[in-house]
Amino acid sequence: MTAADSTPPECVPSPHAARTSHPAASDLRRGADSICLKEVTLARGGRIVLSEISLAIPQGSFVGVLGANGAGKTTLFHALLGLEPTMRGSLSINGQPVRRGNRSVGYMPQMRKLTGGQFTGWSMVASALHGQRWGLPWYGRAARAAVEAALAAVDAQSLAHRPVGTLSGGERQRLLLAQTLLDNPSVLLLDEPLASLDPARMRETVARIHALARARGMTVLMSAHDINPLLGLMDHVLYLARGRALLGTVEQVITTEALTALYGAPVDVVRAGGRVFVVAEGGGSVLQEHDCGGCGVHA
Ligand SMILES: Nc1ncnc2c1ncn2[C@@H]1O[C@H](COP(=O)(O)OP(=O)(O)OP(=O)(O)O)[C@@H](O)[C@H]1O
Structure with missing residues (x-):
């Protein structure tokens, strides 16, 4: 490559x-x-x-x-x-x-809205089994084992019985990652x-x-x-x-050269303090998603 x-x-x-x-x-x-x-x-x-x-x-x-x-x-x-x-x-x-x-192929989509916040972490992960949706009352042994394994893989067993609505963003991300792992x-x-x-x-x-x-x-x-x-x-x-x-x-x-060629316009790659910044001519961030004034120009 x-x-x-x-x-x-x-x-x-x-x-x-x-x-x-x-x-x-x-x-x-x-x-x-x-x-x-x-x-x-x-x-x-x-x-x-x-x-x-x-x-x-x-x-x-x-x-x-x-x-x-x-x-x-x-x-x-x-x-x-x-x-x-x-x-x-x-x-x-x-x-x-x-x-x-x-x-x-496991997929975690962008813009994941929280629905069904009253359901547990276990139910949230299980809801992704073969396209199933929230709150199905019964899962077979293989399905339950797959959910347990996915929760264990992301170290989220302790979240299994918590209502999703009470979890932090990082904890929910772990459950979403567990969903992507269900089908191995x-x-x-x-x-x-x-x-x-x-x-x-x-x-x-x-x-x-x-x-x-x-x-x-x-x-x-x-x-x-x-x-x-x-x-x-x-x-x-x-x-x-x-x-x-x-x-x-x-x-x-x-690199400045590779990205300038890709963008077809001057782009600077700056390395400082172990971090990398990709900056467009005029000083604006090239990649930063949100407009936050002086909050940085991270790549
Ligand atoms: N449903 C749609 N109908 C028409 N155009 C769309 C649709 N979804 C995306 N686009 C356009 O396709 C282009 C690529 O969008 P895409 O969502 O793939 O970009 P992205 O790199 O994922 O952006 P972001 O970082 O904002 O998520 C954009 O110009 C966007 O406006």
């Missing part, structure tokens, strides 16, 4: 992937490509969002997906979930074309899972997801508006801007 986005990659399929439509991460060969895009163009509302994107993400990679508001992070996730049609090109996961309802996915797509967490919780959440992914061999794509909580844990950055994508290591992608 290189930081260039022009040459279509030759995706390396896992020899085990074709045996089942829902391979566990441990069944997939490390070194094979988990996610593969070939000359993909995606549009929303009649407007092209991502154009001619080609990239290959190796099995087991932990990838930070960065880009300003509207850069196409959610659109890309929806395309990988088979929820968004491609205008051109092909997308595959574990060597198979993307399809809706693929249980190999080999790929996790997490759309801004750090939103609304304080810096300490952000770091803790990234470390938890990273450890889980490493232990299970899962490929993780995590979108974010601040690169800093991901530093040191990401294997790769996928940076989206102007309909284009740049994939590579932090050292390859988060």
Whole structure:
């Protein structure tokens, strides 16, 4: 994999992937490509969002997906979930074309509104089992075991009997992460899972997801508006801007030269105090989601 986005990659399929439509991460060969895009163009509302994107993400990679508001992070996730049609090109996961309802892919959507706050943490996690919804009265033994295992994986057993409405943002994030693990996915797509967490919780959440992914061999794509909580844990950055994508290591992608070329306008990458800042000409933040005056210019 290189930081260039022009040459279509030759995706390396896992020899085990074709045996089942829902391979566990441990069944997939490390070194094979988990996610593969070939000359993909995606549009929303009649407007092209991502154009001619080609990239290959190796099995087991932990990838930070960065880009300003509207850069196409959610659109890309929806395309990988088979929820968004491609205008051109092909997308595959574990060597198979993307399809809706693929249980190999765990997804945490953006803008998760809290509904059913009176239900317990256990019920909230269980509600995601095979598309079930809140408060079903009975689950079989296998379903209950899956919920227990998912809660244990995120260290949330103590939240199982708490009403969700009484939980902190970070505790709810853990339950949402548990939901994504129910089907033992080999790929996790997490759309801004750090939103609304304080810096300490952000770091803790990234470390938890990273450890889980490493232990299970899962490929993780995590979108974010601040690169800093991901530093040191990401294997790769996928940076989206102007309909284009740049994939590579932090050292390859988060540079003044690479990002200036991607944006087609002067961008400065400043490193200070172990943190990284991506700053547009004139001093404004390139990535920061909210407009908060002098609150910083984090990438
Ligand atoms: N349902 C929709 N109909 C029309 N256009 C849409 C729709 N959803 C998104 N878009 C547009 O598609 C583009 C990409 O949006 P997308 O949500 O993928 O960006 P994003 O990188 O996830 O942004 P953010 O960081 O704000 O979540 C934006 O210009 C957006 O306005």
